[in-house]
Amino acid sequence: MYVCICRAVTDRDVAKAIDAGAETVQEVTRACRAGGDCGACRGQIEEMIAERSPCEGLRLVQLPVRVRAA
Numbered sequence: 001m002y003v004c005i006c007r008a009v010t011d012r013d014v015a016k017a018i019d020a021g022a023e024t025v026q027e028v029t030r031a032c033r034a035g036g037d038c039g040a041c042r043g044q045i046e047e048m049i050a051e052r053s054p055c056e057g058l059r060l061v062q063l064p065v066r067v068r069a070a
């Protein structure tokens with residue numbers, strides 16, 4: 001599937017760039033040119049970076065707090 005229509009870059013190309021170490025949209029653009037024109041795809045690139053980050057799957061969990069009566 002094309003992520004960046006302007007530069008004809010697919011989701012596989014973007015994923016490859018991220019897996020190779022691109023951590024920002026600018027770095028993805030440098031690696032595979034996605035996002036280097038109109039910018040309409042930059043949000044999707046950001047989502048892909050977040051999804052593929054090593055911390056994905058880790059979520060903050062709010063634990064219940066017990067309050068003791070004085």
Ligand code: FES
Nearest residue numbers: 004006037038039
């Ligand atoms: S769709 Fe990616 S720069 Fe335009």
